[in-house]
Amino acid sequence: MIDGLNPGFILILGALLVPLTSGFIRSLLVLALPVLGFAQMISLGLGSWGVIDMLGLQVVLTHIDPLSRVFGIIFHIAAFAALLYSLHVKDTVQHIATLIYAGSAIGAIFAGDLLTLFVFWEITAVSSVFLIWASRTERAFRSGVRYLIIQVTSGVILLGGIALYVADTGSLAFGPMELGSFATWAFLIAFGIKAAFPLLHNWVQDSYPEATVTGTVVLSAFTTKLAIYALARAFPGTDLLIYIGVVMVIFPVVFATLENDLRRTLAYSMNSQQGFMVIGIGIGTEMALNGVAAHASVSILYTCLLFMCTGAILYRTGTAKATELGSLYKSMPLTAFFAVIGSLVIVAFPLTAAFASKSLILSASLKEGYYFVWLFMLFGAVAVIDNIGLKIPVFGFFRRNAEKDPAPVQDAPAHMLLAMALLTGLAILAGVMPGAFFSLLPYDVSYEVYTASHVVTQLQLILFATLAFALALRLGVYPGLKSAINLDFDWFYRKAGKSLAITTGTLILTVWTAFINLCQRGVAGVISLAVDTHGDGKTMSRTVSSSAAVVAIVALFGVILLVAYQF
Structure with a gap:
């Protein structure tokens, strides 16, 4: 090389x-x-x-x-x-x-x-x-x-x-x-x-x-x-990033739940997962920075994998909107399988890579005494089970469409499935062999991932979040998904900001137009005055006697001397 x-x-x-x-x-x-x-x-x-x-x-x-x-x-x-x-x-x-x-x-x-x-x-x-x-x-x-x-x-x-x-x-x-x-x-x-x-x-x-x-x-x-x-x-170690990261973890949760477009749902989830990493950077210890590097790597694996699955849906059906999908597992079984694995990874199911990477950041926050931050991250970890881990496979592949299931389609092309398999294999391998995964991180790692309390706690979170999701669907209280635009902060610069810019521009144009008209009238007045006072027989063209000119010059000279003397 x-x-x-x-x-x-x-x-x-x-x-x-x-x-x-x-x-x-x-x-x-x-x-x-x-x-x-x-x-x-x-x-x-x-x-x-x-x-x-x-x-x-x-x-x-x-x-x-x-x-x-x-x-x-x-x-x-x-x-x-x-x-x-x-x-x-x-x-x-x-x-x-x-x-x-x-x-x-x-x-x-x-x-x-x-x-x-x-x-x-x-x-x-x-x-x-x-x-x-x-x-x-x-x-x-x-x-x-x-x-x-x-x-x-x-x-x-x-x-x-x-x-x-x-x-x-x-x-x-x-x-x-x-x-x-x-x-x-x-x-x-x-x-x-x-x-x-x-x-x-x-x-x-x-x-x-x-x-x-x-x-x-x-x-x-x-x-x-x-x-x-x-x-x-x-x-690293900048405290401000901890609080920015907490907002990042929590803020997109509602939008990811309400969003109908599965690719846009994943985009919101990316924001939330980035929050975990920003918190780790703010904590700044070796364990936290190891967690940042590990979770960034794992995040790329499962995010790309899930975007591949939703992309395959779009490629075959022409849509990635949950309201227009249903029962695709029948015609796209392999893509559905990889979507389920990707969902298990993003919810940090044991024996997947995210189970190892998230635990580093969570443990670092507890070790440094950031208990409230740990609680917010725990909430974000539960929320992702609902708005991604269950929503993508259920609405994308397994739920029957109340109106009409999409027509049967072919599964994703072989090369797409190979790419999904590659990322799936790496995500599972890193979870099964966390020691080998941790050996790639920036700092030496002395951390036991698979403790009984950690495994049981995570399984409980996943189990109860799944139960809540199922009950919400069964009772009809899960937020309805609609083919509509969910307003986010970008409304302020795409709509309100645009209106403000147009109004400001109109005001500036009005003032500028008035200024130009005033200047034009002033110039026209000067030209008119010049025409009226100059030319044959007009005021400024008349001759005067030499004595009058001398008197005027002497008077002007006297004024200049007076002013110069005073100052």
């Missing part, structure tokens, strides 16, 4: 070869690139490469340490699985966008300085929007524009923070920092936008469901997890 080459460049440069290939050769190429990137990462080991002194500042193109390596591993796996899932796609743009997007996310993970991070940060924004626009609908176009504005705004804020940080410290080093300057606050806001902090989160639900079937899978893997990595790198 090439010594010191950032593994992300392999995917980015390889994307340039995609237009030159087709058919089997293209499939082989797109699957080989993440494998080569993974091999490059392993061959490099730990260290820094591509160190450049530029204008007195040190740029590090490649830096691999235990934290970035964990994210690098899961990013390569996600890229391979997503590309395997999308082998049926003939759209060259989507293949190129996927490779550049995944490559730039990997490149950002291994960036050793803030400037390199910014370059890859912006490439992720520009490349990923094409996965939304690839749907080629008016809704997708508008959503993509909003998505791009938000992502580029995050980059602009990041760049401003870098400029301020260099002015303050004279360094581009990307490492732990304290909140206390405009620069570090800019970093927190930039990272928070991509991490979907509360009130900054709606771009996820707005854009991901509008992407293509395969594009949503790709989008779910990288952007938000890149932001989690950046927060873990820059702000």
